[in-house]
Amino acid sequence: MKLIPAKTPGFVKSLFPNFIWNIDTKKNELYLTFDDGPTPEITLWVLEQLKAYGAKATFFCIGSNVEKHPEIIKAILTDGHSMGNHTYNHLKGWKHKTKDYLTDVELAQKAIDKISSSDRKLFRPPYGKFKTKQAKELQKLGYNIVMWDVLSFDWDASVSEEECFNNILNSAKEGSIIVLHDSVKAERNLKAVLPKVLEFYSEKGYKFKSLS
Numbered sequence: 001m002k003l004i005p006a007k008t009p010g011f012v013k014s015l016f017p018n019f020i021w022n023i024d025t026k027k028n029e030l031y032l033t034f035d036d037g038p039t040p041e042i043t044l045w046v047l048e049q050l051k052a053y054g055a056k057a058t059f060f061c062i063g064s065n066v067e068k069h070p071e072i073i074k075a076i077l078t079d080g081h082s083m084g085n086h087t088y089n090h091l092k093g094w095k096h097k098t099k100d101y102l103t104d105v106e107l108a109q110k111a112i113d114k115i116s117s118s119d120r121k122l123f124r125p126p127y128g129k130f131k132t133k134q135a136k137e138l139q140k141l142g143y144n145i146v147m148w149d150v151l152s153f154d155w156d157a158s159v160s161e162e163e164c165f166n167n168i169l170n171s172a173k174e175g176s177i178i179v180l181h182d183s184v185k186a187e188r189n190l191k192a193v194l195p196k197v198l199e200f201y202s203e204k205g206y207k208f209k210s211l212s
């Protein structure tokens with residue numbers, strides 16, 4: 001039994017109302033997000049799947065990966081997707097001093113700004129874990145903190161492809177922000193589930209949009 005549910009409970013969202021958990025809309029729109037990339041081959045595969053359905057998404061990138069693979073970032077932006085900051089070293093905020101955490105985030109942002117011309121700064125904390133003080137300081141620096149409405153658990157080796165797919169189908173609704181990962185750890189579930197999600201919701205008339 002997982003301690004963290006696939007669907008983010010309403011009371012959790014109410015505790016942190018200044019974070020973005022979902023988009024308030026009654027339209028058939030979903031917001032796919034991909035964490036931990038860019039990863040060669042995997043991220044490019046994701047872009048191919050999205051393009052096949054005219055889908056847009058948001059990529060929360062690790063700064064060190066951005067520096068290693070700027071050509072993939074350019075491909076993400078050329079295809080009309082959005083990108084956000086996921087720290088430089090994939091830090092768990094609870095384990096780091098606020099000053100050190102902010103330095104790491106800003107280092108990632110510098111890597112992103114060298115390639116992206118967007119003036120809106122999106123940030124998602126790795127593991128969804130950081131200190132309240134860290135969050136407040138990031139917001140002072142102009143970051144929009146994006147959490148999620150639906151966790152797929154694609155990174156979890158104990159979660160089957162079917163379970164991963166059902167985590168999304170049973171939890172997503174209009175305006176949901178869905179977390180997937182363009183990472184090696186998530187590759188098995190991601191490659192099984194993403195095409196099915198795109199097909200299923202496209203047939204139901206949903207549009208996939210980016211957080212821009």
